């Protein structure tokens with residue numbers, strides 16, 4: 659839930675979610691439409707479907723318990739290397755490194771003089787270095803401390819080298835490159851009528867909670883003055899949501915997936 663969504667927002671959904679799906683088996687046996695309804699409002703709805711598939715795999719292949727092994731976890735839907743290691747470190751207290759975007763940046767700056775504030779070491783090297791840096795005890799606390807350090811001191815754009823406790827042995831401390839303002843343009847998000855497409859995905863999913871609709875009907879529900887172009891755009895978006903597994907299409911009608 660917390661992938662790309664603020665924790666304060668997640669907290670509300672998390673409690674309600676656990677009430678509705680208190681176990682992997684409860685989640686695995688629920689219809690996908692119920693799972694999507696419970697997720698509604700959190701955004702990036704394909705995460706809900708992957709979580710649903712993950713629960714089904716855990717029930718079928720792991721006797722309803724998450725495997726305590728980073729390699730086995732990465733075989734589950736929606737779990738990559740970072741999440742697998744974070745689970746093992748933070749939930750199971752295992753002695754494993756965790757490399758997120760903050761930790762990768764810190765390790766890069768510590769070990770080499772960076773040329774730009776966004777420079778990072780290759781992924782494989784970052785993981786190897788993170789493994790070598792793990793303290794013998796309390797490695798889970800270490801991983802969490804590094805994340806906080808990256809968020810509060812060794813920040814992406816303006817690292818606070820003046821107050822940094824490791825500045826004396828950091829290769830990039832006080833680097834002039836940190837003074838260069840990064841002008842890299844942000845990737846533009848597709849919009850329609852000035853509103854990001856991803857917001858329409860959530861709205862459409864809500865509209866289709868209880869009824870199947872055609873693209874024209876959905877467009878009319880979105881805009882009181884919807885025209886042919888709006889309907890065409892809506893149909894393309896609905897088809898994309900079908901491809902993502904969120905909806906199914908029956909002739910001209912779209913409805914929430916029932917798998």
Ligand code: SF4
Pocket residue numbers: 764767768811812813817818819822823824825826828829830831832
């Ligand atoms: S000295 Fe500066 S660049 Fe190095 S770890 Fe500390 S904050 Fe980051």
